[in-house]
Amino acid sequence: MPRPNPRLVMKFGGTSVRDLARIRNAAEKVRAEVERGYDVAVVVSAMAGETNKLVGWVREASAGPEGGAAFYDAREYDAVVAAGEQVTSGLMALTLQQIGVPARSWQGWQAPLRTNAAHGAARIEAIDTDALDRKFEEGLHAVIAGFQGIGPDGRIATLGRGGSDTSAVAFAAALGAERCDIYTDVDGVYTTDPRMEPRARRLDRISYEEMLELASLGAKVLQTRSVELAMRYRVRLRVLSSFEEGPGTLVCDEDEIGEDSMESRVVSGVAFQRDEAKVTLLGVEDRPGVAAAIFGPLAEAGVNVDMIVQNISEDGRTDMTFSTSEDDLPKALKALETARETIGMREIVSDRDVAKVSVVGIGMRSHAGVAQKMFAALAREGVNIKVITTSEIKVSVLIDRKYLELAVRALHDAFGLHAA
Amino acid sequence: MPRPNPRLVMKFGGTSVRDLARIRNAAEKVRAEVERGYDVAVVVSAMAGETNKLVGWVREASAGPEGGAAFYDAREYDAVVAAGEQVTSGLMALTLQQIGVPARSWQGWQAPLRTNAAHGAARIEAIDTDALDRKFEEGLHAVIAGFQGIGPDGRIATLGRGGSDTSAVAFAAALGAERCDIYTDVDGVYTTDPRMEPRARRLDRISYEEMLELASLGAKVLQTRSVELAMRYRVRLRVLSSFEEGPGTLVCDEDEIGEDSMESRVVSGVAFQRDEAKVTLLGVEDRPGVAAAIFGPLAEAGVNVDMIVQNISEDGRTDMTFSTSEDDLPKALKALETARETIGMREIVSDRDVAKVSVVGIGMRSHAGVAQKMFAALAREGVNIKVITTSEIKVSVLIDRKYLELAVRALHDAFGLHAA
Numbered sequence: 001m002p003r004p005n006p007r008l009v010m011k012f013g014g015t016s017v018r019d020l021a022r023i024r025n026a027a028e029k030v031r032a033e034v035e036r037g038y039d040v041a042v043v044v045s046a047m048a049g050e051t052n053k054l055v056g057w058v059r060e061a062s063a064g065p066e067g068g069a070a071f072y073d074a075r076e077y078d079a080v081v082a083a084g085e086q087v088t089s090g091l092m093a094l095t096l097q098q099i100g101v102p103a104r105s106w107q108g109w110q111a112p113l114r115t116n117a118a119h120g121a122a123r124i125e126a127i128d129t130d131a132l133d134r135k136f137e138e139g140l141h142a143v144i145a146g147f148q149g150i151g152p153d154g155r156i157a158t159l160g161r162g163g164s165d166t167s168a169v170a171f172a173a174a175l176g177a178e179r180c181d182i183y184t185d186v187d188g189v190y191t192t193d194p195r196m197e198p199r200a201r202r203l204d205r206i207s208y209e210e211m212l213e214l215a216s217l218g219a220k221v222l223q224t225r226s227v228e229l230a231m232r233y234r235v236r237l238r239v240l241s242s243f244e245e246g247p248g249t250l251v252c253d254e255d256e257i258g259e260d261s262m263e264s265r266v267v268s269g270v271a272f273q274r275d276e277a278k279v280t281l282l283g284v285e286d287r288p289g290v291a292a293a294i295f296g297p298l299a300e301a302g303v304n305v306d307m308i309v310q311n312i313s314e315d316g317r318t319d320m321t322f323s324t325s326e327d328d329l330p331k332a333l334k335a336l337e338t339a340r341e342t343i344g345m346r347e348i349v350s351d352r353d354v355a356k357v358s359v360v361g362i363g364m365r366s367h368a369g370v371a372q373k374m375f376a377a378l379a380r381e382g383v384n385i386k387v388i389t390t391s392e393i394k395v396s397v398l399i400d401r402k403y404l405e406l407a408v409r410a411l412h413d414a415f416g417l418h419a420a
Numbered sequence: 421m422p423r424p425n426p427r428l429v430m431k432f433g434g435t436s437v438r439d440l441a442r443i444r445n446a447a448e449k450v451r452a453e454v455e456r457g458y459d460v461a462v463v464v465s466a467m468a469g470e471t472n473k474l475v476g477w478v479r480e481a482s483a484g485p486e487g488g489a490a491f492y493d494a495r496e497y498d499a500v501v502a503a504g505e506q507v508t509s510g511l512m513a514l515t516l517q518q519i520g521v522p523a524r525s526w527q528g529w530q531a532p533l534r535t536n537a538a539h540g541a542a543r544i545e546a547i548d549t550d551a552l553d554r555k556f557e558e559g560l561h562a563v564i565a566g567f568q569g570i571g572p573d574g575r576i577a578t579l580g581r582g583g584s585d586t587s588a589v590a591f592a593a594a595l596g597a598e599r600c601d602i603y604t605d606v607d608g609v610y611t612t613d614p615r616m617e618p619r620a621r622r623l624d625r626i627s628y629e630e631m632l633e634l635a636s637l638g639a640k641v642l643q644t645r646s647v648e649l650a651m652r653y654r655v656r657l658r659v660l661s662s663f664e665e666g667p668g669t670l671v672c673d674e675d676e677i678g679e680d681s682m683e684s685r686v687v688s689g690v691a692f693q694r695d696e697a698k699v700t701l702l703g704v705e706d707r708p709g710v711a712a713a714i715f716g717p718l719a720e721a722g723v724n725v726d727m728i729v730q731n732i733s734e735d736g737r738t739d740m741t742f743s744t745s746e747d748d749l750p751k752a753l754k755a756l757e758t759a760r761e762t763i764g765m766r767e768i769v770s771d772r773d774v775a776k777v778s779v780v781g782i783g784m785r786s787h788a789g790v791a792q793k794m795f796a797a798l799a800r801e802g803v804n805i806k807v808i809t810t811s812e813i814k815v816s817v818l819i820d821r822k823y824l825e826l827a828v829r830a831l832h833d834a835f836g837l838h839a840a
Contacts, residue, residue: 020480
C-alpha cells in the first residue's frame, strides 16, 4: 500500500467565490497545495449574495402576498438555501478540472455529513468519509458544499448562517487533515481592529481559547462554533486572505504556541464592541431565584445578555447590572417592565451610550496584574470604568462610548501590542 | 383501509414559476385540484432564466478565462444546473403551505428517480414511489424537482433540456396518476400556429401519435420524449395554460378520441418548419453502402437530417435529396465536400430558401386521398412542391419559403380545420 498523501481542508467564504474570476483565483490556491502533495478537500460557501437572495425568496413565499406571518417550514428553507452552496461546489469542481486538478463535488447528503433533526440550525452528528477516502485514492480531490448535511429524515439540513466554517472544521477532523485553512477577506487575526488602531499587528499564532474570546467579542473573523469544534478535535485552523499573499494566523493549541513563539506575550489582543447598552436594576430583592426572575423574561424576549454583575447586598436589597446590544435594549426594557412585579425592584436605569473593551490573552493566567495594568492605563487617559467582568483569559470593562478609540489605543500600547 | 385518493401530476414550466407571484398563481391551481379530492404531485422546472444562467456559469468555468475548449464534466454540470429546480421545489412547497396545502419538496435523489449513467442527458430507469406513497397517506402533497434524478454513481443526473415534462410523465406513470397536466404559456394544441392562421382552432383532444408528429414538426408545446413516454405508459396528458382558464388539450390514446369526439376528423393539424434547406446530390453511384457513405459523415458533423428522398436509378446513377435546417447547411456542405471522393457523385446542389409543411392526422390511415387533396390544394394556389415524404399519419412537402403562409392557410382551409 502506498502511503496516503497528507490532507488539507481549504474553505472559501462567499466573497472568495463571489464570481467565476474569484472562484478561479481560489482554485489556483488549491492547485498550489495539490502541487505541494496534499489531498485537498475544498469547502465552499454560496457565492456572495446568493444566500440572502434565496432566504429572501423563502420569506416572501412563506409570508404570502399580503406579507403574513414570518413562520416558515425549516425543511423547505433548507432545500432552497442549500442550492447556493451546491452551485458553487459544481463550479469550483469544474474550474479545478479546467486548470488540471482532478476534482469532484460533494453535496452534504452525498458525503454524507449527518446532522440532527434541527432543520435550519442543525448540529453535526457524524461524517462518513469512506466515499471521500476512496475518491482520494483515485486521485480525485473533493469540493464539498459547505453549510449543509443530511438529517435523520433523509432531507437536506443546513447548519445555520456561517455554518460553512463549521463544515470545514468537521471535515478536517473527520478526514484527519493536517490543517484547515479558512480563506476570507482579511489576512489574519489582528491584535485589534486596524481601522481603530493603525499599529495593530497580525498575530502569527493564537490559541483556540483566545480566538473564542476575540471572535465573540467582535473580531468577526471566524464563527465561534467552528472554533469550538476545532478546539474539541484539535484541528489546526489557519485564517488567511483569498486576495493577498501571506501566512495568515494559525489558530492552534496553546502548547503549539509556547513551543516556537518568540512572543511570550501576556495579552494577545484588544477586542471591543461599540454599540452596547447597560441596564441596572436598583433595589432588587436579594432572594434565591431573583436572577432567574430577571433573566428568564429576557431570554424569552430574545435579548442577548452579555456581562452580568451583581453588587453586594445591603438591607436585603441588591443592584443587578447587565449589558446587552443597543439594538436589544428596547426589547429588554419592555420585558423587564412586564416582569417588574415578579422581580421586585425599586428602579430600572439604562445607559445606551456605552462600549465594551476587553483584553484577551492566555498569558494572563500566569501573570498577575493584567487587570491592574488595564485599569491604570485607562485611568491615565481619564476613562471612567462603569462595569468590570473577568474570565480566565479576559478582562472586560464597560466605558462611555465616546472614549472607545482612546481606550483601545491606550490598551494596545500599554500591553506592547504595537507593530514593530 | 380507506380508499386512496385519485392522483394527479401537475407540471409547471419555467415561465409558470418565473417569480413568486407566478409560483403563487400555480399553487392556487394546485389547491383547486386538492379541493377536488386529488393527491397531487407537482413537478416544477427552474424559474425562467435560472437554468440559462447556471449553464452559462458552467460553460464559463469550464472554458477558463481565455475561453478555452467547451468540454465540461457532465457530473458537475448536473450538480450545478439541478440547483435551479431544487430552489423552485422548496419555494413551491412553502407557497402551498402558506395557502393551506400541506406539501413537501422532493429532489430527484430523494424520491428517488433513478437514471442511467448518461449525465447531462440521462434516461429514466425507475421511480421508487414508496416514500411518496407514505407521505400521501399522511396527507402531504408532493412537490418534485423536475429534470433530475440520481444516477447509478449516487450523483445527481439531469435528463437534458426540457426534461421536466419527461419527469412529470414518468411520475404520473409510477404513481398511477389519473392524468398529467402540463401547465405552460399556451392554452393547448392548435390545428396550426395561430400567428400564421388566425382561424386556427384549439383541439380538445389529440392522439399521442399526432402529438408526436406535431411536436417534432414545430408545434413546440411538449417535449417529444415526454409524449413518447406518455404513449408507452398510456399516461393521459393535458396541455393547458397557467395564465388563462380553459380546458386545454388532452393528449391521449386514439381510442379515447374515437369514443366521444364529435370531430371524426381526417387531419388534425398543419405543422410547418420555416427555415429549412434542401441538398441534392446529383449523379450518385447507385451501389450498396452509398447512403451510409453520405449520411455517416453528416451524422459525424452533427447535422440533423430530416427528410430523405432517393429517386429511381438511371444508368447506375441516382439523385439523393435531403433536408436539414438552414443553420446546419454550411456544416452539411462542408462534410459532403470532404467525403465527395468516397461517395462518388457528379454535383452537389443546395437550396436554402425552402420550408416544410405537413398535414398530420390519425384519420388518414383509413381515408384515402389525403395526399392527393393536399397536392391539389397547393396546386390551386400555384405552390410548387419540391420534395414529398409520407408516414402513416403525416404527409410532408418542401416548398419555396415565400409560399409558406399561403400553403399553411390553404391546407388549413382545405382540411376543414378553421374555427367555426
